[in-house]
Amino acid sequence: DSGVTQTPKHLITATGQRVTLRCSPRSGDLSVYWYQQSLDQGLQFLIQYYNGEERAKGNILERFSAQQFPDLHSELNLSSLELGDSALYFCASSVVGFAGANVLTFGAGSRLTVL
Amino acid sequence: AQSVAQPEDQVNVAEGNPLTVKCTYSVSGNPYLFWYVQYPNRGLQFLLKYITGDNLVKGSYGFEAEFNKSQTSFHLKKPSALVSDSALYFCAVSAPSGNTPLVFGKGTRLSVIA
Numbered sequence: 001d002s003g004v005t006q007t008p009k010h011l012i013t014a015t016g017q018r019v020t021l022r023c024s025p026r027s028g029d030l031s032v033y034w035y036q037q038s039l040d041q042g043l044q045f046l047i048q049y050y051n052g053e054e055r056a057k058g059n060i061l062e063r064f065s066a067q068q069f070p071d072l073h074s075e076l077n078l079s080s081l082e083l084g085d086s087a088l089y090f091c092a093s094s095v096v097g098f099a100g101a102n103v104l105t106f107g108a109g110s111r112l113t114v115l
Numbered sequence: 116a117q118s119v120a121q122p123e124d125q126v127n128v129a130e131g132n133p134l135t136v137k138c139t140y141s142v143s144g145n146p147y148l149f150w151y152v153q154y155p156n157r158g159l160q161f162l163l164k165y166i167t168g169d170n171l172v173k174g175s176y177g178f179e180a181e182f183n184k185s186q187t188s189f190h191l192k193k194p195s196a197l198v199s200d201s202a203l204y205f206c207a208v209s210a211p212s213g214n215t216p217l218v219f220g221k222g223t224r225l226s227v228i229a
Contacts, residue, residue: 002158033216042221043159043205048214056214090158098214101147101166106158 003027004107006091012113018079021110023091025072031055031094032074033104034066038087049074050097078112086114117142117208119220127226128196136191136223138206148189149207149217150180159205165189176200196227 003026013019025032034046045058049068060066063081068074078085088111092104118141128134140146147166151159163174170182180191189206206220 002160004158035219043219045216045218048216056216058216092159100209100211100215101164103149103161103164104159104217106151106160108156108158 002105002107004091004093004105006089006107006110008110009108010111010113012115013081014115015081015083017081017114018077019081019112021076021078021089021091021112023074023076023093023107025074025091025093026105029093029095029105030072031097032068032072033092033094034060034074034076035090035092036087037090037109043090046076055097081112081114083114086112088112117146117210117215117218119206119208119218121204121206121220121223123223124221125224125226127228130198130227130229131195134193134196134200134225134227136204136206136225138189138191138220139187140189140206140208141187142208142210144210144212146189147209147211148180148182149209150174150178150189150191151205151207151219153203153205153222155202162191162204196225198227198229201225201227 005024031050033048036044046060048056066076088109092106094102149164150162165182209217
């Protein structure tokens with residue numbers, strides 16, 4: 001157990017729907033990172049939050065949004081889902097506010113299937 | 116922006132033989148380089164990192180990686196492969212300045228055959 005908790009582990013939904021993925025960072029970590037892993041694109045950085053504020057943004061679609069709450073857990077909201085959004089979504093956490101030389105601790109992922 | 120290339124989608128090696136998983140990177144300035152491993156149905160686990168200093172970095176499970184600045188490479192190596200090393204390996208790079216995220220390669224699947 002890495003200490004990073006992601007729920008749900010698996011999610012099956014239909015095109016056009018909206019889902020929310022949740023992540024609780026490792027105790028003491030202030031940063032949360034979201035990554036999308038798909039077969040053709042590999043591991044793509046989506047967005048990072050540090051202590052409640054957006055810190056860095058990657059290739060995140062406008063249909064996707066995220067936030068980090070005062071208790072430091074984070075949610076990734078995916079709306080108007082398309083077949084191509086089917087992927088494994090990882091959350092990672094770190095103590096400090098930038099990746100730099102720091103090791104990220106990853107959760108087990110949430111597998112989203114859009115039918 | 117930084118990027119990572121892992122030229123091989125798949126590497127096959129016999130158990131007991133040495134293994135190499137290749138990685139090249141592109142980043143402005145000095146890089147921070149990482150290797151992570153992903154076992155089936157698990158998240159990524161940290162193996163090793165290069166920040167500065169000795170070009171040969173030793174990590175978990177007997178793995179090591181060699182930083183080569185002139186070739187912008189950071190290949191992962193192990194002298195003697197185990198069947199249990201079979202997994203998906205990711206190389207990643209970040210930069211020491213700014214809010215640059217950790218950027219991963221597409222991954223290389225290592226298969227160690229008994």
